[in-house]
Amino acid sequence: MLNKNKIIKIGLIASLMVLVVVCALVFSKKDGKVKLNPNTDSKVLSTWDMDMTPQKKDIASWQSFVKKDDVIYIVDDERIFKWDYKSVGFRPACDDPACEHNGEECPAYFPNTRYYGVTYYNDHWVFVEKGENNRYYLGYCDFDGNNRKRVIDISDDIQGTGPLVHMDFVNGYIYMGYNSSVIHEKDSDGSGGLEFESAVRTCLMKYDVSLIGSGKDYSQNIFLLDVVKGEVVQLSSVVDEERFVVDVPETRSLKGWVPYMDYRIYNQEDKSFVTVRDVHALHILPNGRYTAMTKDGLILVDGDKTIRLDGENWADHFYDDNRIYATNMQERDIAIADKNAVIPDGEVRVYDYDGNLVDHIYMPKDCGEWDMLAAYDGRYYFTCVDIKTRSYFYVYDTQNPDKGWKKINREY
Numbered sequence: 001m002l003n004k005n006k007i008i009k010i011g012l013i014a015s016l017m018v019l020v021v022v023c024a025l026v027f028s029k030k031d032g033k034v035k036l037n038p039n040t041d042s043k044v045l046s047t048w049d050m051d052m053t054p055q056k057k058d059i060a061s062w063q064s065f066v067k068k069d070d071v072i073y074i075v076d077d078e079r080i081f082k083w084d085y086k087s088v089g090f091r092p093a094c095d096d097p098a099c100e101h102n103g104e105e106c107p108a109y110f111p112n113t114r115y116y117g118v119t120y121y122n123d124h125w126v127f128v129e130k131g132e133n134n135r136y137y138l139g140y141c142d143f144d145g146n147n148r149k150r151v152i153d154i155s156d157d158i159q160g161t162g163p164l165v166h167m168d169f170v171n172g173y174i175y176m177g178y179n180s181s182v183i184h185e186k187d188s189d190g191s192g193g194l195e196f197e198s199a200v201r202t203c204l205m206k207y208d209v210s211l212i213g214s215g216k217d218y219s220q221n222i223f224l225l226d227v228v229k230g231e232v233v234q235l236s237s238v239v240d241e242e243r244f245v246v247d248v249p250e251t252r253s254l255k256g257w258v259p260y261m262d263y264r265i266y267n268q269e270d271k272s273f274v275t276v277r278d279v280h281a282l283h284i285l286p287n288g289r290y291t292a293m294t295k296d297g298l299i300l301v302d303g304d305k306t307i308r309l310d311g312e313n314w315a316d317h318f319y320d321d322n323r324i325y326a327t328n329m330q331e332r333d334i335a336i337a338d339k340n341a342v343i344p345d346g347e348v349r350v351y352d353y354d355g356n357l358v359d360h361i362y363m364p365k366d367c368g369e370w371d372m373l374a375a376y377d378g379r380y381y382f383t384c385v386d387i388k389t390r391s392y393f394y395v396y397d398t399q400n401p402d403k404g405w406k407k408i409n410r411e412y
C-alpha cells in the first residue's frame with residue numbers, strides 16, 4: 001500500500017539517483033567544505049496575512065484534498081484539479097478555456113521542479129517554493145492559485161539536494177518535514193586532505209507564522225538527523241504539539257516483502273522517546289493515541305489499552321474526529337504479486353475509537369493497485385486519483401449504495 005510515507009520514500013529514491021550526478025558537480029565546483037549551518041538566518045520578505053485559526057477538516061485523508069461548496073479540490077500531477085459532485089469528470093481548477101495548464105500563467109499549475117508540499121489550509125495553499133540560486137521560500141497563495149507570495153527565505157532550514165517536503169498544520173503552527181541529501185566534510189584522519197561524504201537528512205521544522213516580522217523567533221528545529229551511508233529515516237505526519245514519529249530502518253526485518261522495524265514516538269520538547277517494536281507503519285492520532293500495523297494485525301493503542309482492529313496487512317489509511325478508516329489493500333497487493341493466491345476483494349472497514357466496526361464497504365472491482373482512499377461529509381468515499389494512469393477516480397455515496405462506485409474520468 002502506498003501511504004504518504006512510501007510516496008515520500010519512492011520520490012526520495014528517485015531523487016537520490018539524480019543526486020549522484022549533482023554531487024559530482026558540487027565537488028568539482030567547490031574547493032571548500034560544504035558547511036552545515038545549524039542556525040537559521042532566514043530572511044523575512046513579506047507578511048503572513050492568512051488566518052491560521054485551526055478549522056475542522058471536511059475530508060478525512062492523509063493527502064491534500066479540499067471540499068469547498070459542492071466542489072472537491074485535489075492536488076495531483078503538479079496541478080490542482082476540481083470536481084463538482086454532479087459531474088462525471090474532473091479537470092484543472094483553472095477557468096480559462098484556452099489555457100493548457102502547464103505554464104506560469106495557469107493558476108492551477110504548481111510544477112514540482114519549483115513547488116514542494118503544496119497543502120491546503122484555511123482557503124489558501126501553503127507551499128515551499130524553490131527560487132533562483134537554489135533558495136527556498138515558505139509562502140502561500142489564494143485558493144484560486146493566484147497571488148503567490150514568498151514570505152520567508154528558509155534556505156538555511158531546508159538544506160540539501162532534492163528535498164521532499166510535506167506539511168502539517170497543528171494549532172496554527174506549520175510543521176514542515178523533509179528528507180534530503182547533504183554533503184559533509186569527513187572527520188579529519190590527519191592526512192591533511194579534505195574528504196567528503198554524503199548523508200541522508202531527515203528534518204522537522206516548526207514555524208509560528210504569527211511571529212513573522214515581530215522580531216521574535218518564529219522557527220524551531222524539532223528534529224535533525226543525518227545518516228551517513230544509511231537509510232532513509234521517515235517522519236510520520238505531525239498531529240499534535242507533543243509528539244512526532246520516526247522509523248528506525250536499521251532494525252528492519254522482512255516478512256515476505258513487507259518490512260517491519262522499530263518506530264520511535266518522540267516528545268517534541270525533550271526528545272525523549274518510546275520505542276514500538278516490529279511494526280510496518282505507525283501513525284499517531286489525536287489525544288495520545290496511535291495505530292500500528294503489526295504482525296498480529298492492525299492495532300489501536302489508547303493509553304494502557306490495545307485494541308486489535310483488523311488482521312495482518314490491514315492498514316489504517318486515515319482518520320477523522322470519530323473514525324479510523326482501514327483497508328486491506330496491502331493484503332490485496334501481496335495476493336496480486338503471488339500467482340497462486342486468491343485475490344481478496346478490496347475492503348474498507350471504519351472503526352470508532354472504541355474499536356467498534358461502524359461502516360463496511362467493498363472497493364471498486366478494478367480499483368488501481370496504487371489507489372488511495374478518502375472520505376467526506378460522513379457520507380461519501382472516494383478513491384484518490386490512480387497514481388499510475390492519473391486518469392480516473394471513483395466515488396461512492398453510502399446513502400445510495402445501489403448505485404455503487406461511480407467512475408470519474410479526467411477531462412484534460
Ligand SMILES: [Zn+2]
Nearest residue numbers: 094099101106
Ligand atoms: Zn490553466
